[in-house]
Amino acid sequence: MKALCWYGRKDVRVETVPDPEILAPRDAIVKITSTAICGSDLHLYDGFIPTMQAGDILGHEFMGEVVEVGKANTRLKVGDRVVVPFTISCGGCFFCQKGLFSACDNTNPNAALADKLYGYSGAGIFGYSHLYGGYAGGQAEYARVPFAQVGPLKLPRNLTDEQVLFLSDIFPTGYMAAENCNIERGDTVAIWGAGPVGQFAIRSAFLLGAGRVFAIDDVPERLRLAEEGGAIAIDDGDEDVLNRLDEETGGLGPDSCMDAVGMEAHGKGLQAAYDRIKQSVRLETDRPGVLRMAIQACRKGGTVSIPGVYGGLIDKVPIGAAFAKGITLKMGQTHVQRYLRPLLERVEKGEIDPSFVVSHRMSLDDAPAAYAMFRSREDGCTKVVLKP
């Protein structure tokens, strides 16, 4: 089959590799009909996630048709149409049973390594480095889905791929990030990053009762899309974001602030230069410019929600401000399985049509060009769907 393989920084290639096979009794093989590139993939593409190996197949947002099931898989049948959560979860551990699926104890074959670096290992993730299990991903014609009696969601036929594909990651991610904001009716929420995650977070914040949502970014097309979702756009390229938020909230500060950018925040000024230098000489793994601002902006007793990915250590985060203001910090990989059904229902009821986020549809063969375009955010590229 064809698959997109990672070879190094800004080096991804479509290659012919062996077809995946059933390796454990509850696996399923899915013939992929649609697969997307995620902002998280850009961290791999830019070489900021450790423990990648040349030849790793990328991709964790995919859906398709079941073409083979392991002999112990009683939930799926050949022919089922499914979307696959990016987190791989066993369903039986303490964490899965609490609904903390991305914290699953039992799905990372390299858990010993993650234990050493993070204290305890989380769930395995498709196509997201060997620290997260080294599972082959879904930017391919076929994928092996381990623990497939737990993860995949069976889909009705009347919805299009683009309406359900993002249940695999960014819709639940935006939704959980908004839930993590502890929104009360009428609250003001400020969201840094109007990428796909930010876009879903904006819409989810409104679904959860937010009164006003500010979207902060400097990409014009993305800000426009945020406005279409009801947000007030702030272009951080030509405005002082902290001042503006302070004014807009009458000197109170937003009730919740969200970092939907993560470890590769752009920025200007001294602090941004400091982070770039430290990151480039590897004294800091992540650039926390947005996290600093979110903490600084947040009102007293408010919440900072962090769906943006961080991998290692950061500097000069104003923990004093967070402490003085009594701020709640919430973060983490999304517990995707928890949101599949409720969010599918919202799509079926027409409360949201996730296909709004798609800007480009391309062939899997063109994946390397798609990565470059999504990375540069040129040509209005907000979200790419690849067709194998």
Added chain:
Amino acid sequence: MSSLPSSFTRPLRAAVRKVARPVNVSSGERWLSTIAGTALAVYGISRRRFWGGALALIGAGLAWRGATGHCDIYASLGINRSEKKTTLVEETVTVNRPADELYRFWRNLENLSQVFEHVLAVTEIDRRLSRWVARAPAGATVEWDAEIVADREGEVLAWRTREDSDVLHRGSIRFRPAGEGRGTVVALSLEYEPPAGKAGVAVAKMLGEDPETQIREDLRRFKQICEAGEVPTTEGQPAGGRRNRETSRRHEKEGRQRASCPLPDQPEVSREQGRAS
């Protein structure tokens, strides 16, 4: 630097969940190891290439050594700078299943070839006696007979090798409820004589220079089988470039046979089950 700032290391040590890994590093050294190791690990993981990975691992190892007070390098050189000596390996894991069920899995000794990476087969001769076959280096195998010396249903199972065995060890597995809705704390302890004779050396090699890690990973497999019904794997999946050819070759060799494991809601495990390859 004489006393170890325990407020700093206590959470780390708890995280490590070490029970009785031998402490052979002095306390001042442990403090330094933890800090330097963390810094090195971070520096390492932020490097993109091989050396980054290597540094990260060395760093993580140092931090680990600081947190656990155990240094593998000291251990393999026979250096003990803490004066405490033991040949006991003890590891603990929490499994989200009732104690009775876990006991029953374990009591069916033939299941244990799925748990211990190096054990190829266990045959129950009778209720007390069992024969174990384990993989040794260079394609060889070692065998021993074990007898059960304590057996309390749902609580404990203890065994020791028969005196005429090539390999002398004794061990026990204990099950204790972890509290409301949290399953069972399972503690495995193995005590063995320092390697002697050919078979002993083979067993030492089998357990590697770090028996604690080996046992911890064995217990992890036990937890995975009982909670998730299978051990997660990527062996045999596709990859690009050079690795693509390696995986397909390995595939053909192994014949890709994998045991089907019990589902969490099917606690009884049949004796016919094969070994997870």
